Amino acid sequence: MKHTVEIERMAYGADAIGHLADGKTVFVEGGAPGDVAIVEITEDKGSFARATIVELSEASSLRVCPESPIDQVCGTAPWQHLSYSAQCAAKRDNVVGALVHTAHFVQDRAQAVVAECVGSKREWNYRNKLELGCGHDAGGKFVLGFFREGTNELVPAESSHLAHKQIERAPKALGGAIRYAQGNQDLGIFRVGVRHSLATGELEVALWTKPGAFPRNLFAKTLSTACKTTSIVRVLADPGKARKIKGVEILDGRGYWRERIGEAEFSTQAPSFFQVNTAQAGKLVDVVMQGLGDLGDMYVADLYAGGGTFSIPLALAGADVVAVESAGSSVRDLRFNAENNGVDIDVVGGDAARELAGLGELDALVVDPPRAGLAESVVGDIAAAMPARVAYVSCDPITWARDIARFEANGYVLDSATPVDMFPQTYHVETVSFLSPA
Secondary structure (H helix, E strand, C coil): CEEEEECCEECCCCCEEEECCCCCEEEEECCCCCCEEEEEEEEECCCEEEEEEEEEEECCCCECCCCCHHHHHHCCCCCCCECHHHHHHHHHHHHHHHHHHCCCCCHHHHHHHECCCECCCCCCCCECEEEEEEEECCCCCEEEEEECCCCCCEEECCCCCCECHHHCCHHHHHHHHHHHHHCCCCCCEEEEEEEECCCCCCEEEEEEECCCCCCHHHHHHHHHHHHCCCEEEEEEECCCCCCCEEEEEEEEECCCEEEEECCEEEEECCCCCCCCCHHHHHHHHHHHHHHHCCCCCCEEEEECCCCCCCHHHHHHCCCEEEEEECCHHHHHHHHHHHHHCCCCEEEEECCHHHHHHHCCCCCEEEECCCCCCCCHHHHHHHHHHCCCEEEEEECCHHHHHHHHHHHHHCCEEEEEEEEECCCCCCCCCEEEEEEEEC
């Protein structure tokens, strides 16, 4: 059955939102705010429905022509049919909406506390990293590609318009090189990572494989020729979500990847995390630094510190920094980066929830947790430590808003929130927020 729907806004997800004649919410694939569309229901969940567009009766003025067919097919750039200004506005709206619906802020307060979204100068070719899945096509040929979001379906791809131009066509180059190097063997390669820096020019390829015999020299020679690499590493792990790392081997070059944010240089070893949009990561750091104010002689804790994205700039600005990180590879990166940048940081290798109580009296705290946000006990522990300023950086508006509600229940008030667009052409957004004691 077909329905005529007016698209009202973008969801926090790939789809747009409208309502059927009976008031039921419908998520419309490929919709844009302002569209009037004839849609066909593909799934009815009772309280809401999903639909695809059969015909656009009236196209939104916010629509633009999609630039990257492969990223559209793969689902890696689901918002590319929206103008960039509309993307940024929708991301801000989603942060406001999370405060209203999850943290139960009144609309006026949520609107007042959330700043305009900080846009990215690069709307395309901004990613310094590609994560490629591995599989075989219908003819049994080894291929690289991207998994559709939320599925195990591999979409073979030769390029991605989201990546730096220097690695935009890495999927094709590496797919051919790996096919040649492995021949008829199954070497257990299940994931390939590619990192490139515009600042240093360095390019690293990380092969994720099952443990076992491996033709190291052949792969080093073949891949370095295909992509002009500065580093090739092999990450030994078992496939699956857990991906327990059993070792890392350097096949060629440095064995790590170097990047710069502002005055700071960062060395990152696979499988350590680094922000995929370097320029926007610099803006993320700037917002945090400006929000914390004069850092001279302040005692600042950085939880979930990674390789030091915030810790290093904080220390360079004169703060006395203690950084807590649980991942072993990131702890090693953090210590190396602190020494390489000439700053003294107290690095604590451990879980934030366990280590927080022993950090002492804090002037300020920076926390940048995974997508799942903070455990409820961590919010209480932060409040008990009573830092005068908390900078909470989040990559998920929903878990962030849940945690903001918990902070406010523990005596802190949300002063401001700034969305930063790290991921143009997608719905994802980072939020830098500041809280202080009530």
